[in-house]
Amino acid sequence: MQDTQELSTQIDSLSAKNFDAWVNFRQTLHQNPETTWNERETSDRIAEQTVRTVLRRLFTTRAVPRFLRSDNGGEFIARSTALLLHEAKCTARFIQPGKPWQNGFIESFHSILRRDHLEVEVFFNLLDAQLKTGIYRNYYNQVRPHSALGYKAPTEYATMKAGSLM
Secondary structure, three states, X not given: OHHHHHHHHHHHHHHHHHHHHHHHHHHHHHHOHHHOOOHHHOOOOOOHHHHHHHHHHHHHHOXXXXXXXXXXXXHHHOHHHHHHHHHOOOEEEEOOOOOHHHHHHHHHHHHHHHHHHHOOOOOOOHHHXXXXXXXXXXXXXXXXXXXXXXXXXXXXXXXXXXXHHO
């Protein structure tokens, strides 16, 4: 009986910490629009409308790539997504079904995501997964050193590049 009460107290404590972390994270997002993240971007499925919304945001905050490589999921082969890519002058390149190695970048990212996040976290529900994945995304995109950037964090690398352009 004591173990059950202790476990319940620990879970309540974790929930409170998660809520505090969620509030702090949301405040950080509102202070820095470049890191804006939407709960719908972490889910058990993704709709074509969400794909288009995210792509539009990336095209305006980053740049339009020459091509977008993806699998043949319905959200990427949808006519509306194809029209968005065409209007942005971005070519769609689909990997062949059953051949994930044709997109080595995403396979590398998946292994890092799996190793650094999915295998070390416990998700209590979808909201908890969204919270923790949002925090990890912020860490990965702004803080974590990347070998392709000379083992610099993306924000550090971007600042360095911006300084060299002046």
